[in-house]
Amino acid sequence: MNMPFIDLHEDVLVAERTGASGTGLQTGFDELAESNVRVVLATGFTDVEDFFDPRAEECFGKDLEDYAARIATDERFSLITTAADIRRMVGADSGCGIVFHIEGLNTVRDHVSMEILLRDLYKKGLRSIGPLWTLNNPFGGGTNGADVGLTPLGAALIDWCESAHVIFDLAHMNPPTFADALAKIRKPPIVSHTACDALVPSVRNITDAQLRIVGDRGGVAGIFLASKFARSGDTYSSANIADHLMHMVDTAGEDHVALGTDLGGITSSLPSDIRVPGDLPNLIRALRERGLSDRIAEKIAFKNAQRVLEAHLE
Ligand SMILES: [Zn+2]
Structure with missing residues (x-):
């Protein structure tokens, strides 16, 4: 079986920098290259705690430069900036x-600093932004933050992404913030x-009502693999992830479910049979054991994500 995969979220650099790549856990460049993941949204972030320390903002550019350096020297990788690139891969x-x-995107204070940073990162190849991470920031409320909605700066970021053909x-x-952003995009x-919050209640998980809206609007939600958010029984394997995917298919619809493993950034346990991107076929096997057709499995593996990524980049 040579089914391609699209992974909507991997922290590739984390494993590279901590030396975890090559240990058979999570992901680095070699693990990615040995898998059938043909398209990956690879994360850059800031690990400087004081967001307004100038070094915090520099992390973004440094991360993108590290990815670019790898792409330039390793023929197994290429940069994706357009919908045509997605189709090719x-x-x-x-x-x-x-x-x-x-x-x-925690280091931005205002409209001017946002425009300057994004213009620079776009030139370096940036094509996707998830503005929130855990806490509140000038764009809105994070899953562990206070109960605030999308800010005017958050709305301006959505406009920027849509006019620049950058994924939001x-x-x-x-x-x-989720509701406000949906009303805006x-x-x-x-x-x-x-x-799925319905299977493992967590502020980090998507509710059924949110899944239905994502489906109604033609979007996708990607499943991640961290036991902290996806484990509900005594054992933890692809079977648990398949439970979430089946629930997502039932709730959002078969055209609105995808993969966003978070490999590289998982601090709790991994499913016993999915340790690296090359193990993703085990997840497809688990879905087939539930009676899911090959046609729907392909949609989850790559077709749904492809459709939506192309719509953002085109
Ligand atoms: Zn994350």
Whole structure:
């Protein structure tokens, strides 16, 4: 079986920098290259705690430069900046296309600093932004933050992304920010990495009402693999992830479910049979055991994500 995969969220650099790549856990460049993941949204972020420390903002550019350096020297990887690039990679027999993604745009203070930063990062290849990460920031409320909605700056960021053909990601938003962002965006909504609140109640997981809206609006929600958010029984394997995916298919619809593994950034346990991107076929096997057709499995593996990513980049 050589089914391609699109993964809406991986922290590839984390494993590279901590030396975890090559240990058989999570993901680095080699693990990605040995998988059938043909398109990945690869994350850059800031790990400087004081967001307004100038070094915090520099992290974004440094991350994108590290990805670009790898792409320039390793023929297994290519940069994705357009919808045509996505189509090319989904049809390829090998290789992995990398979409540069920023998670937690916490260092921006105002409209001017946002425009300056984004112009620079766009030139470096940035094509995807998830503005929130855990806490509130000038764009709105994070899943662990206070109950605030999308700010005027958050609305301006959505306009910027839509006019620049940059992917906008609703992951990590609290419910009011999520609702405000949905009311604002015109493109199909993307929630890159989440799991089902109905199966494992968590502020980090998507509710059934949110799943229905994502489906109604033609978007996608990607399942992630962290046990902290997806584990409900004594054991933890692809079977648990399949439970979430079946629930997402039932609630949002078969055209609105995707993968956003978060491999590389998982701090709780991994499913016993999905340790690296090359293990994703085990998830497809688990879905087939539930009686899911190959046609729907393909939609979850790549077709749904492809449709929505192309709509954002085109
Ligand atoms: Zn995340």
